[in-house]
Amino acid sequence: MRCFAILALVLALPLRAADPMPTLDGDDDVAGADDAVDDGDDDGADVVGAPVPVRTISLMPLSPSGTVTTKQASGVGARLREALTAIAEEGTLRLLPETKDDDKVVRRCVVDAACYGDVGTQRGADRLGFGTVEVQDGGGLKVTVHVTNGGEPRSAVFAGERADDLARFDRLARELFAEESLQGTLVLQGQVGDIVRIDGRRRGTIGKDGVYTREALREGRHSIEVRRPAGRNGTLYDPFTRDVQIVHREKMSIKVTLLPKDATATLSDDDKNALPVGPLVAVGVGSAAVVAGIVFGVLSLTTGFEVEERASQQQLVFPRDTALVQQGRTFAVVSSVLTGLGVVVAGGGAAWWALSAPAPTEDDDSDEAVGGTR
Amino acid sequence: MKAAILAPVVALATSSSCLFLPAIEDDGYVSCARDEDCAVGRSCAVDVGLCAPPPWNDTAFQQRRAIIVTNTADVALPIGTAVPVQIGGPGGVMSLEEVGVDARYTDFVDGAWRDVPVSVDRFDDRFTVWVPLTRSIAAGADDVLVYLEQKTVDGTPTVVENGEQTFALFDELDDFPADGEGGERYRINAPDPEALSAGDSLVSVGDNVTVLWRQGFAPPISLTFKARVVGLNCEEVFIGVTGADRLGFNPPSAGFFIDDDLQAYAEVAPTATSNPTPLSEPRAFSESPTALHRFTIDVDAAVVRLSVDGVVFDERSDLRPAFEEDAELFPTVQVGGACAIEVEAMWITPLPAKAPTVRVEPLVDLNLTY
Numbered sequence: 001m002r003c004f005a006i007l008a009l010v011l012a013l014p015l016r017a018a019d020p021m022p023t024l025d026g027d028d029d030v031a032g033a034d035d036a037v038d039d040g041d042d043d044g045a046d047v048v049g050a051p052v053p054v055r056t057i058s059l060m061p062l063s064p065s066g067t068v069t070t071k072q073a074s075g076v077g078a079r080l081r082e083a084l085t086a087i088a089e090e091g092t093l094r095l096l097p098e099t100k101d102d103d104k105v106v107r108r109c110v111v112d113a114a115c116y117g118d119v120g121t122q123r124g125a126d127r128l129g130f131g132t133v134e135v136q137d138g139g140g141l142k143v144t145v146h147v148t149n150g151g152e153p154r155s156a157v158f159a160g161e162r163a164d165d166l167a168r169f170d171r172l173a174r175e176l177f178a179e180e181s182l183q184g185t186l187v188l189q190g191q192v193g194d195i196v197r198i199d200g201r202r203r204g205t206i207g208k209d210g211v212y213t214r215e216a217l218r219e220g221r222h223s224i225e226v227r228r229p230a231g232r233n234g235t236l237y238d239p240f241t242r243d244v245q246i247v248h249r250e251k252m253s254i255k256v257t258l259l260p261k262d263a264t265a266t267l268s269d270d271d272k273n274a275l276p277v278g279p280l281v282a283v284g285v286g287s288a289a290v291v292a293g294i295v296f297g298v299l300s301l302t303t304g305f306e307v308e309e310r311a312s313q314q315q316l317v318f319p320r321d322t323a324l325v326q327q328g329r330t331f332a333v334v335s336s337v338l339t340g341l342g343v344v345v346a347g348g349g350a351a352w353w354a355l356s357a358p359a360p361t362e363d364d365d366s367d368e369a370v371g372g373t374r
Numbered sequence: 375m376k377a378a379i380l381a382p383v384v385a386l387a388t389s390s391s392c393l394f395l396p397a398i399e400d401d402g403y404v405s406c407a408r409d410e411d412c413a414v415g416r417s418c419a420v421d422v423g424l425c426a427p428p429p430w431n432d433t434a435f436q437q438r439r440a441i442i443v444t445n446t447a448d449v450a451l452p453i454g455t456a457v458p459v460q461i462g463g464p465g466g467v468m469s470l471e472e473v474g475v476d477a478r479y480t481d482f483v484d485g486a487w488r489d490v491p492v493s494v495d496r497f498d499d500r501f502t503v504w505v506p507l508t509r510s511i512a513a514g515a516d517d518v519l520v521y522l523e524q525k526t527v528d529g530t531p532t533v534v535e536n537g538e539q540t541f542a543l544f545d546e547l548d549d550f551p552a553d554g555e556g557g558e559r560y561r562i563n564a565p566d567p568e569a570l571s572a573g574d575s576l577v578s579v580g581d582n583v584t585v586l587w588r589q590g591f592a593p594p595i596s597l598t599f600k601a602r603v604v605g606l607n608c609e610e611v612f613i614g615v616t617g618a619d620r621l622g623f624n625p626p627s628a629g630f631f632i633d634d635d636l637q638a639y640a641e642v643a644p645t646a647t648s649n650p651t652p653l654s655e656p657r658a659f660s661e662s663p664t665a666l667h668r669f670t671i672d673v674d675a676a677v678v679r680l681s682v683d684g685v686v687f688d689e690r691s692d693l694r695p696a697f698e699e700d701a702e703l704f705p706t707v708q709v710g711g712a713c714a715i716e717v718e719a720m721w722i723t724p725l726p727a728k729a730p731t732v733r734v735e736p737l738v739d740l741n742l743t744y
Contacts, residue, residue: 307396313741314736318419318424319421320429322419322421
């Protein structure tokens with residue numbers, strides 16, 4: 001009976017520690033029955049899909065610098081205005097028209113750029129742009145534009161090739177006057193129901209097609225996290241986390257694979273198909289216990305044979321043979337406990353291994369395949 | 375869930391324990407909590423919880439064997455009752471070859487070994503070892519009578535023989551008074567002194583001589599005279615017990631009467647007022663009546679049994695009235711006629727008429743080197 005009590009006590013500990021009953025991480029949400037790609041809980045202060053504020057913009061004629069002629073500067077300014085006009089057509093900003101006083105303003109403010117602020121205020125512009133055009137070392141014209149109520153001045157090169165110049169001036173205009181309109185797209189491929197968080201906020205779940213798409217994600221660095229609720233078999237998964245760089249008008253695709261919890265403790269991204277450590281340790285420890293149990297069993301049998309021989313000869317007497325009998329019993333109990341525990345632990349490890357195997361991924365044609373990390 | 379896991383573990387642990395633990399129950403090593411849980415000859419070793427025989431007494435004796443006695447009577451056998459163990463011959467519990475000349479008899483009492491003095495009655499083809507009980511045995515119970523130890527290196531006799539310590543009364547007649555004065559031990563009537571002679575560890579009781587041992591015993595008794603009839607013309611020779619510490623034939627009585635041509639019969643008077651009554655017609659008590667014989671008179675309440683050399687000569691088990699519990703019975707030899715009775719020894723022990731039985735356990739050999 002003492003043996004069983006000890007056995008039960010010993011067993012209770014790992015069982016309690018490895019209690020497979022599903023639990024919910026307090027930070028996790030249970031996978032909903034909905035297949036909504038986006039939960040739609042964005043707000044205006046967010047950089048994720050946030051509405052772009054419509055600013056009123058006024059652009060002053062660009063001033064020539066160095067060997068740049070007024071005509072050249074005027075032409076470059078026309079390109080920049082053209083880019084702003086295109087952006088305004090998106091509804092992102094409102095561009096004030098040129099006025100005949102613009103050149104005067106430029107001449108008047110060349111001495112003190114602070115007067116542009118007053119001009120912008122008088123015209124009701126949220127931002128007013130002004131700048132210079134100079135010759136770029138190595139060819140082309142370099143445009144440097146300052147913005148009132150904005151940030152640092154920004155520059156772009158005017159090379160004379162219309163398509164490229166339009167792209168560069170589009171970016172320059174957005175950076176200067178509508179930085180919120182610099183947006184790209186994030187595409188996550190994963191298991192249906194996985195929960196997607198961007199910059200710490202829940203954004204939705206992977207849809208039925210195994211894809212989560214977030215368009216109009218502001219350009220820049222974002223933290224991505226994908227979690228999977230505990231499975232019906234109690235398996236827990238480590239969340240996928242990754243910082244991504246969103247680029248304007250580009251699509252970032254990431255394939256998300258979540259690995260069972262603890263299995264990723266020592267795994268790198270390249271080891272995602274390696275055997276999980278926990279079950280292996282359990283199987284190893286259990287097997288070792290069984291082997292140790294067999295060893296003690298052999299010792300017990302050896303002692304037992306001697307005891308039986310003495311008993312058959314009626315030579316088993318006490319207290320002379322007390323130590324011999326007790327040693328045999330001790331070996332037997334130790335063997336039993338080790339063997340029993342070993343079988344349970346090894347069997348549990350094998351079951352754990354079998355039950356915690358990751359589900360197969362839906363496809364592998366994403367732009368970027370990423371394994372789970374802790 | 376846990377129960378589902380624990381169940382096979384417990385089952386495995388139990389089954390493997392059963393696998394690994396030695397199987398010694400069939401050899402008598404069963405679990406116990408106290409001595410009463412154990413079979414005869416074993417005590418409970420509480421530190422291991424097993425019934426086990428006592429430890430080896432002396433490794434100079436390489437063999438031992440437990441001799442078990444079973445009290446078949448309906449009364450307890452008191453300590454000191456001498457129990458006969460026949461060795462050799464028909465009905466012997468062991469053959470002569472099984473008992474070495476160096477055999478001795480010991481017992482394990484209160485955790486210690488001690489020699490048990492015995493009395494050995496040697497026949498031509500067998501011998502009987504009378505062993506006094508070292509513990510009382512309840513009615514119907516059995517227990518170790520004694521351990522026989524033997525097989526020493528030198529093989530010399532080691533048995534402790536002591537008739538006085540074995541029997542309630544034992545007399546080899548070594549100190550029989552030659553002057554015919556019985557003293558405190560005997561009452562002697564010998565009108566012709568030459569009819570009574572003593573010497574060479576025997577007493578010759580001749581014509582018209584009576585010898586009475588003055589120590590009386592209440593039933594049950596088993597009295598044996600080791601004696602020889604000398605001559606053929608006996609007249610009312612009596613060998614048995616009488617009922618008073620005085621000369622003369624005083625009932626109650628029981629014994630052999632031997633007449634002419636050594637024809638014998640049993641005669642019994644259960645009470646002081648009973649008339650002595652023959653149990654049967656006179657007849658030969660032996661094919662060799664003048665040889666040395668053991669004349670045994672067993673008296674136990676309503677039972678009287680007379681035997682010669684262990685063979686019942688006559689018996690009555692329904693005496694009415696019976697011998698009284700407080701009756702005193704005195705060993706007596708009385709001779710009449712031209713014959714004599716040579717008595718070599720006499721012993722008496724309180725064995726009931728339903729004598730205990732004896733069996734032996736297997737021989738244990740100390741042939742293991744531990």
